Amino acid sequence: MKRSWLIGSSHISAINRAQKQGDFGKATPAITLLGASRHSKAPFHRLGEDGIAFTNENYQDRAAGFLKHLKSGKVENVFVLLGDVNSIILKGSAYWKRHEPFAVWQAGKVPLPKTTLKAIMERDTTPVARFLIDLKEAGVRPVWVTYPAIKDHHPMFVQGTRREVIKYLDDTFIECMQEALAPHAIDTVGRPQASLTEGGFLKKAYSQDVSAKGKRDWVHGNSLYGRLMLDEIMKVAA
Amino acid sequence: MHPYTSLDPSAYWRTGISDLSPLELSGIYQPKFNIDKSTKIAAAGSCFAQHIGKQFKGRGYAFLDKEQAPPMLSAGDRSRFGFDIYSARFGNIYSMRQMVQLLRRARGEFTPAEPAWRDGDLWFDPLRPAIQPGGFTSAAELAADIEYHLSRVRLLLDEADLFVFTFGLTEAWMLSADGTALPTCPGTVAGVFDDSKYHFHNFTFSEVMADTLAFISICREHNPNMTFLFTVSPVPLMATASGRHVLPSTVYSKSVLRAVCGEVEQNDPAVDYFPSYELIASHPMRAMFFQPNLRSVSPVGVRHVMNIFFDAHGAGDEAEDQSRAAPAPILDDIDLVCEEEALEADAQ
Numbered sequence: 191m192k193r194s195w196l197i198g199s200s201h202i203s204a205i206n207r208a209q210k211q212g213d214f215g216k217a218t219p220a221i222t223l224l225g226a227s228r229h230s231k232a233p234f235h236r237l238g239e240d241g242i243a244f245t246n247e248n249y250q251d252r253a254a255g256f257l258k259h260l261k262s263g264k265v266e267n268v269f270v271l272l273g274d275v276n277s278i279i280l281k282g283s284a285y286w287k288r289h290e291p292f293a294v295w296q297a298g299k300v301p302l303p304k305t306t307l308k309a310i311m312e313r314d315t316t317p318v319a320r321f322l323i324d325l326k327e328a329g330v331r332p333v334w335v336t337y338p339a340i341k342d343h344h345p346m347f348v349q350g351t352r353r354e355v356i357k358y359l360d361d362t363f364i365e366c367m368q369e370a371l372a373p374h375a376i377d378t379v380g381r382p383q384a385s386l387t388e389g390g391f392l393k394k395a396y397s398q399d400v401s402a403k404g405k406r407d408w409v410h411g412n413s414l415y416g417r418l419m420l421d422e423i424m425k426v427a428a
Numbered sequence: 429m430h431p432y433t434s435l436d437p438s439a440y441w442r443t444g445i446s447d448l449s450p451l452e453l454s455g456i457y458q459p460k461f462n463i464d465k466s467t468k469i470a471a472a473g474s475c476f477a478q479h480i481g482k483q484f485k486g487r488g489y490a491f492l493d494k495e496q497a498p499p500m501l502s503a504g505d506r507s508r509f510g511f512d513i514y515s516a517r518f519g520n521i522y523s524m525r526q527m528v529q530l531l532r533r534a535r536g537e538f539t540p541a542e543p544a545w546r547d548g549d550l551w552f553d554p555l556r557p558a559i560q561p562g563g564f565t566s567a568a569e570l571a572a573d574i575e576y577h578l579s580r581v582r583l584l585l586d587e588a589d590l591f592v593f594t595f596g597l598t599e600a601w602m603l604s605a606d607g608t609a610l611p612t613c614p615g616t617v618a619g620v621f622d623d624s625k626y627h628f629h630n631f632t633f634s635e636v637m638a639d640t641l642a643f644i645s646i647c648r649e650h651n652p653n654m655t656f657l658f659t660v661s662p663v664p665l666m667a668t669a670s671g672r673h674v675l676p677s678t679v680y681s682k683s684v685l686r687a688v689c690g691e692v693e694q695n696d697p698a699v700d701y702f703p704s705y706e707l708i709a710s711h712p713m714r715a716m717f718f719q720p721n722l723r724s725v726s727p728v729g730v731r732h733v734m735n736i737f738f739d740a741h742g743a744g745d746e747a748e749d750q751s752r753a754a755p756a757p758i759l760d761d762i763d764l765v766c767e768e769e770a771l772e773a774d775a776q
Contacts, residue, residue: 278500285499292569301572302498305562309505310498 192264194219194427197256198271199227201337201410204398205271205423208416217424219269222256224249230272233317237324260330267331267427269379273318274337275363276409278310279346279356286351291362294354307359311366319370326374333426334371335379335419336364338411342391345408357390379426382418385411445712451732456707457740460693460700461655463590464741465489470515470588474522474596476661476704476725478513481592483734487743491515492587494580510559515588516580519556522596523631524639524688525609530555531646534581541606544570545619552618554603554610563618585650592657593643594704595685598631599668599677613669628669630680636688644692644699656699658689662708664723682709707733 196202196219206221225248234246241261244250259265279286289300291307318334325332340356347353368378385396396415401407411419437443438455445453463469468490471481484491497511510517521527532538533555545552550563551570556577564570601613604627615621631639640658647654660682668677686705693701708717708729715722717729738744 282498282500289498292565292572295572300576301569303560303569303573304565305560306498306501306509308562309502309509310500313500313502313505 192266193259194267194269194423195222195256195259195265196220196269196271196335196423197222197224197253198269198335199224199230199274199337201227201274202271203402204338204411204413204416205419206416207413208420211413212417212420214420214424217427218420219267219423219427220256220259222252224252224272227272227274228277230318230321231277231314233320235321235324237327241328242321242324260328263329265330267333268325269333269335269423269427270318270322270325271335271337272321273315273334273363273367274409275311275314275340275360276337278314278363279340279359280408283346283349283351286346286355286359287349290352290355291358294352294358296352304362307362308366311363312370315363315367315370319367322371322376323374326376333377333379333423334367335423336381338396338409338415339381339386339390339392341394341397341408342387342389343394343397344391353389353391360390377426379419379422382415382422385415385418450713450716453712457702457736459740460697462741463489463657468492468587468589469592470584470590471592471594472514472518472521472527473592473594473659474520474661474663476596476663477520477592477594477659479725479730479734480594480659481514483738484592485512487738492584494584494587495577508561510556515584517556517559517577518581519559520596520611521593522611523598523600523609524593524595524636524643525600525631526555526611527593528639528642528646529609530581531585531643534578534585535646540603540608542603542608543574545614547618547620554614554619555608557610557612557618585647588647588651588654590655590657591647592659594659594661595636595689596661596663597665598636598681598684599665599670600629600631601626601669602629630670631684633684633687636684637691640688640692644696654698656696657702658693658699659702660685660689660705662705662717662725664709666723702737704733704737707736 196205200223202221202223206223209218209221229246229248234249235242235244242257244253289302290296292301292303295301322332322334340360346356371378385392387393392411392415396411396418398407398410398412401410436455465488469484470492471477471484481491492515493512494515495511495517497506497509501509501511506512510519518530521530529538533540540555542554544567545554545557547563550565551567552563553559553570553574564573601610602608603610604625610626613621614626644656664678665674665681668674670677682705689701693699707713708725717726717732718724719726735744
């Protein structure tokens with residue numbers, strides 16, 4: 191029997207925890223944590239005659255089991271949770287206080303044209319999209335899994351960054367990814383509606399507050415979020 | 429005795445040129461004024477000016493960059509979107525008319541009759557057609573970007589101590605309705621060519637001279653002590669629309685620009701001329717600093733020219749360090765962004 195596999199960055203930890211807490215039987219996907227999402231911001235794989243291989247050393251070791259099953263032809267759906275807007279928003283937090291995408295721009299700030307914004311996004315989305323497209327080429331059904339929405343209670347909002355700006359950046363990242371995947375008919379697992387506030391941010395109830403290393407966590411969902419996400423994935427896998 | 433008996437060897441062709449290797453010429457540039465790392469430098473001009481800006485930045489000079497790139501943009505996209513090249517996102521400014529027009533526009537004294545070009549759902553700036561690959565997504569977005577750009581140009585004028593300008597071309601395409609000088613022929617990079625709306629113009633010596641004096645005058649209204657460093661790009665025309673062969677057209681263009689620089693530099697103690705044109709394109713250099721197409725300047729040529737410049741300003745050791753440290757990324761001319769090269773696609 192062919193099965194589904196979920197691979198990706200640290201965002202899959204929430205799904206992994208949810209899966210361990212519940213009784214989902216064999217219908218749930220196998221889960222492989224590849225490593226940090228920063229390694230997917232440059233080409234990290236190749237597609238050769240022997241199929242998919244990871245060229246990024248950080249992903250290579252952990253991906254061995256997944257690749258073995260992939261090559262054996264026992265994998266049908268590959269859910270990929272790689273690529274997120276967090277580094278663009280959070281590492282550029284000072285930038286987004288002074289600059290705003292033109293679509294949500296307010297006088298007094300520097301307007302950023304849409305095509306410049308998309309170039310920023312595509313730097314991060316292109317390697318992930320290429321991976322998904324090559325997975326399809328390799329004979330499986332790839333599905334892109336969205337990362338958790340930006341946290342509604344993120345401190346940057348208190349520090350002066352407008353919500354409209356952050357929401358627009360998040361939407362544009364997803365738009366860029368889907369634009370790259372659409373010509374290849376690659377589906378997306380969207381965010382569970384129940385996890386979102388009216389404004390489209392992650393509700394506090396679904397937020398992981400402290401990281402595994404005991405630090406404040408401003409990007410990940412918790413196991414409740416993981417449970418919702420797992421339901422979405424299983425709907426698409428069915 | 430006569431005036432030629434006591435001249436420096438560099439004043440004679442034999443001892444200044446024939447007896448020497450082209451790499452050993454001395455005294456070819458004697459700066460009129462000091463440029464040090466506290467001098468706030470603005471730069472604009474044709475493609476070759478990009479080398480000068482990069483060199484000033486790379487060597488730690490106070491190079492003004494009033495429109496900085498988003499930090500998340502890749503290095504390649506920074507150049508594509510006109511960041512990190514000049515002191516603002518001017519794009520290439522091939523003629524002095526364009527430069528004066530930009531300053532007047534920034535000061536609210538000029539509004540082009542065609543503020544935007546539309547191509548389907550995309551909009552382009554006729555005066556910076558290559559600055560936004562993929563175009564702007566609305567006329568309002570373009571207008572906001574232009575407004576911000578012009579505000580940064582005003583700031584640049586207020587802050588600069590030294591303005592470096594590299595003259596590129598005398599040939600230009602003009603908007604017939606109001607005489608706006610365009611950086612590229614409509615239809616090459618953006619826009620649609622229409623001979624009822626646009627016409628070709630080859631600037632004369634008097635026109636370039638008048639524009640250059642106007643440029644200096646405007647700058648001095650912002651900073652009476654501003655100094656100027658002029659250079660002429662050694663890069664030949666990609667193509668000429670003059671109806672003549674590209675070689676005499678290039679020589680005309682460069683001769684006019686060189687002559688204007690010469691006259692202004694002789695008459696104004698705050699204007700200096702750096703002979704990058706002579707150091708690359710004159711016949712004693714035997715075309716050794718050009719790529720095989722005899723147009724693009726090689727990285728070695730750029731390094732040679734810039735080392736002479738920085739040596740003359742007492743920063744030669746730093747120049748050495750710099751070339752050892754990272755010659756290729758700073759000097760490789762394939763990184764240049766030249767709208768004019770769009771013309772080559774039309775060559776038969």
